[in-house]
Amino acid sequence: APHLKQPVPDKTPPAEEVTAPPATEAPPAAAQATSASGQSSSHASQSPATWQGDLLARLEKYKRYPAEAMADHQEGVPMLRFSMDRKGHVLSAHIQGSSGHALLDQEAMALVRRAEPLPVPPDSVEGDPVTLTVPIEFYIEHGRD
16 A cells, blocks of 8 residues: 655643633632542632643543544544533533544543543532533654554
């Protein structure tokens, strides 16, 4: 089979901003956060930026690059839009912007379910459900042995 050189995708950094309801000033909720559940409940008093970082880190941890997509050198960034309840359970999810590859889009949809429960949003993040749009990056590491 002929070996075709694929164009290298633009490796722009991930979006700096996650689309979420605007944060409002709220007093720290440390006192009520100490016994919310059996889990570590420090999440209830953290900042929206820290929570978003935790959320993106959890999604990254559960992301799997589909083997067939990797073999075909498919790369892209599906934009995943999902709604979650205040306990971190995904209520709905869809691809708002396709990566251009069905396998990558399907993995983004499966990923958000696999990562449940997601980090609980802090009290300063409004909404129930909370709706977010996040980029899920699929890039093959070039130059690694």
